[in-house]
Amino acid sequence: MSSDKTPTYIYKLVPHTSPPPTPLPLALPVSPLDQNDKFIHLSTSIQVPRTLRVYFKTSENPSVYVLRIPYERVAKDIRWEDPRGQSPGEVGAEGIFPHLYNGLKVGREEVESVKVLESREGENGWEEALKGVEDWLVY
Secondary structure, three states: OOOOOOOOEEEEEEEOOOOOOOOOOOOOOOOHHHHHHOOEEOEOOOOHHHHHHHHOOOOOOOEEEEEEEEHHHHHHHEEEEOOOOOOEOOOOOOOOEEEEOOOOOOOOOOOOEEEEEEOOOOOOHHHHHHOOOOOOOOO
16 A cells, blocks of 8 residues: 555454443543553554454454544544554555554544454454454445
8 A cells, every 4th residue: 555545444443341331431441552552552444354363362352342433533643653653654554553642542532433343263253253344344
């Protein structure tokens, strides 16, 4: 992808152990990882499958909440960086993720919608879970 190809949406993955309340508050609780790194880890739709495989093992995460955030709502506070937030990169480049630097706030003003993905048994559990949300999980 070229550096001028900004996404329409970016996504926050939340483990089943931290379900977002309905209605969403102004700010959801922050994960220990986000708190430690001082930014909110996000993924593009293209990165979601790999993020699920690497950080959300199906044996430990029978489901995951996926929060869809219109990019334009947070664009001014996004930095495109490696997973640790140490090396900047181009929008959409391999291994470069959107990180939100807005005081660790994601809630009803940022999130447009939420889906629950149910993992399936086996090695391709998340790939199976992603079937049927292709129209919602868009770049």
